[in-house]
Amino acid sequence: MQLVWFRQDLRRHDHSALWQATQSGPTVAFIALSPEQWTRHDDAPIKIHRYLAQLELLRQQLAELNIPLIIQHIPDWSDIATELLTLCTQLNVHTVHAHIEHGVNELQRDHQVQQLLEQQQISVELYHDRTLFPVGSIRNQSGHPYQVFGAFKKNCYEKLTISVPSCYPAIEAQTALAPHQLWQNEFDLRPFYPAGLLAAQIELWPIGEDHAQQCLDEFIEQHLRRYADDRDYPALNGTSRIGLYLNLGILSIRQCLQALFREQGGYFQIDHRGQQTWLDELLWREFYQHILFDYPQVSQRQPFQTKTLKIKWRHAPQDLAAWQQGQTGIPIVDAGMRQLRATGWMHNRVRMICAMFLSKNLLIDWRLGEQWFMQHLVDGDLAANNGGWQWCASTGTDAVPYFRIFNPINQSQKFDPNGDYLRQWLPELADLDAKQIHQPFAKNPQQELNYPQPIVDLKQSRLAAIETFRAL
Template identity: 55%
Template structure:
């Protein structure tokens, strides 16, 4: 439903350029915004909110709240550049094309600019917009912005897409050594404009009331480009050199925690690279393993975006490895519920799932442990876990979330054999040796020693209010291996 709001300025001049913001809520280093403002014509901006589509895509309430809070800041920053931002509501993407046609006709717009998005539904939406606008002689231009390298530009010697990360990364390193992608300049303040007709809009504040979050989440995830850049600067200047040694330790703040900001485009991947190599005057210098390891993580994000373009089946809930579609997953809703609520009896898994539910985030090492426990030890379909993560993650992003789940389930691009199965107890002993992380999120175990806390079921201890394991780790590992052998 679209509600009516009043125009805010007097009519001065009619815009002819429209910038469509999507997952790119910033004004710095924004490809489509910069190109639109270079045409010598006044610009106006639009954001289309689609609550029913968010539900279809299982977007987390905390992620939507984060998006809307940043949208308020973007609107103010654009007004400072004399660019009004229309905030519209079109519940389903299948109706966006007609809305865009009506809006461009109402505004007298001849040219629409946006940054390309690569998932199947996003591409279908944009193809429909291109068709209806072209039929009316209007232009719809998409720019490469979400990735460092254009889609379909990283290829093998036989001109095929890469299916494995390591050789993909090697090519990226070679290209970055030759040239690091530059950020776009800041845009100029344009002549003040307004809208000639009443434009239907929705209130961001009213929308925010539909997606409430805790005060804790508001404090943990502040919005704004300046906030994002402070976090990026702090990490690249003071923490990145310890990243390789600290990134797998969930009890400490050893990662950048900028994934949520990257996901909705508060900062760009280009800006991440500029910050990373700023101490080296923009030269590609891998002076230590910390820098190289964090760059590899940025490129994992890149890799999964490219995979989604070259293999669109992964954004249609299909496995990357076709043969794994025959896997006999267990139908075990009771076990899934225990996993989802952090009541499996495996402390590191329960800690991660409770962290997710309470904060909208989970440490990456723990994400892998939790995902592998669900798909291998419980032998539950990875798509159920992928959906649950999307429903709760503030940084939930289709390509990365899908890629991570398929990696853990051995249905994806990972080159390691299917019988690589994490033992969650061994993982927790290695990466949370004192049990600090476990005790934070599973306080029932706070009185246990560092030796006991990883597997209380293996020790003779007094009564504690904590469940016994819902599955035997050894026998369930054998069950998973047999299931893959039978493909």
């Protein structure tokens, strides 16, 4: 018997472990629900809800292939190894198939499983599936991991020129297995759904492989050519918005790349700027996944650049709360933070603006912002979220130079010139004109608005941040 261990890879198409298992013999599937671990990892309630909904779908889709899915509640990951051994013994499993995950806790968990099962002559096969290239395979001439994205990207381009990773063939239904008590009684997922979510928020994020593929296809066909021009404007529908589907593994990164080069017959060929810009964004995701594996401290709340441990961050709980609630008096920041709370998502350009405002203008520890994002993002991904925050805070790889600090007002005027995005999320400013809405109190500080005055002076706080970093 073969066993596929599902984790953040809830799909049946182009699934390395599932395909390999089904080619080797009769297959069953397994998943461990660990709500306590979700809390430790700051997973957002909306993300957990969508994960469970996708799991319901996956169970049905696997049943169509005559592959039973065994779901167990295992609160702590430290118990998974023994529980999995018991399951494998009951089912006479010869091989466990799973995908490599790159965080420290995940690697430790899988090492424990591998060690225990292989002592009992049960093989554990782990496959590289979350990235285009196996972690550990992209190295510089000295054999070391890349720390700069540009050089990493160049290496990836060279590999893609040789071969674009292809998708696995469709899986055929296997002969139905004999009934077994382990899958006769269907596991009830309802108690695990987070409470308190609004239906309107849930409806923003449909799940399912078909829907995810449709979103990808629509982006490629309708928006890709203008992606380089539109992606930074939060009022436009200019981005792919497939982060949720990549993060939960509803889509594979190979499917994205095949869609990107579909018109080129699956061969690496850049025909326009939008295509290259989106490829570069996929490779930024790739880069941060590799960083997460090669530098485990970044998944342990440590900065990539150790010298930045000396930074004296401000303890300013009131300013932090104002940032979290979208009440800073800086419209573009407040609009982004309110969008996040209302929808579970924030436009990428606005994510950078909000992150840099917290870590530079407010000089509040970036880790508090990273945690807040993870607790609210439907597409919260440890590697990408950490990489983005450390870039903005000038503590990570390819970090923005500490003296380059976004002016949120300038960013707002440039990327939301008419104030359309601001009006959507800040209704109290909806009547202001396109010039005033970016700085409501600039010309008339005494103006009466149902909106807060800025909690910080942007020029003075910029100088303070520069001095703090320069002292390192």
